Amino acid sequence: MRIANTKLSAAILLAMLVGCFGPAHATETTEQQDADQAYDQDADGEQRAKAAGESLIGQPGPELSITTLDGETIDLGALYGEKPVYIKFWATWCVPCRQQMPGFQAFQEAHGDDIQVIAVNTGYADTEESARVYREEMGLTMPITVDDGTLAEALNLRVTPQHVLIDRSGHITHIGHRDDQALEQALQAVLEPADPDSAATEGAAVKDIDANALTVGDTVTHLDVTTRDGTTIDLTRKTTDKPLGVVFFATWCEPYLAESQPETSTACRRVRETVNQLSEDQSVQWVGIISGLWTQESDVESYLDTTETAIPVLLDAEGDIHRAFGVQQIPTVVLIDADGKITDKLGPQDTALGEAVERLSQ
16 A cells, blocks of 8 residues: 655644734733743653553554655565564654654664664645655655555554654554653664564554545545534534535644745635635535644634634544545545535635535535
């Protein structure tokens, strides 16, 4: 299979908004300002990665093949029993990823013959071309692949960067966010010579997301979602005669990507404002699906408090709804007619949302 295809805390998001909108909005108390300054993104990221990976420690690594930017195929299952594997999830827009990348490259140069190092671009709000440009910029020599969500699902991706270590026997031994002493110790442990009495495990089966994702022309047959206010929305449209607009986005898209990916940031703002206007027409129902990457419920609350979001939303913490529709780029809007058929899937650079909704309503 070819895998082709941060969250800012409430404190960081609020600090950015204050910087953007000026003193009129800077009415925080001294206590709140101190709390903002005390925010530790590394600690937050580590906690999120550990919590997501806790259930995977000691479990078999994923059984799948990946294709690198250079067309090389790496069969993870074939490596189990032969050498350990070091997978690092990253993104071109991710600041801590950029900070850690020189050390990651140095590790590849020092130990690349003894451990299979793989840099996995998340593919979320990113592209293969961006990954290629970044590889050249940083002089990276380890294999790089762009995920379509399959590996992210198998390894419970929640933050970037996210490190995953699999030992020679094929068992997951470490999942974390920081490049610190704990990671160094975990790397040294998997690099130790193999125990002759330890047998290789069979990798965990992984389904191909691309083969299952809904696309334009498909009919949604068995999917519903529950928004944060407790409302259940039937995506099959069997219980209503209204068409539906499903908006996929991330709470950090507008502020965090403003510098690293300004076009994407602008697109997120444009879609939010357009959908707010379109939602005033009651002939179409709307729901917002928020990515679980770098996002918890408290982050959603902060986002709703600081933006004008007129539609009901829910946090897709496990990424199930994103995967169901094969969504990797944000913002993405999926339009479903009154019969449950997907009529349009509009990506970040599609500016004809209004026209598409008008056709949907006819």
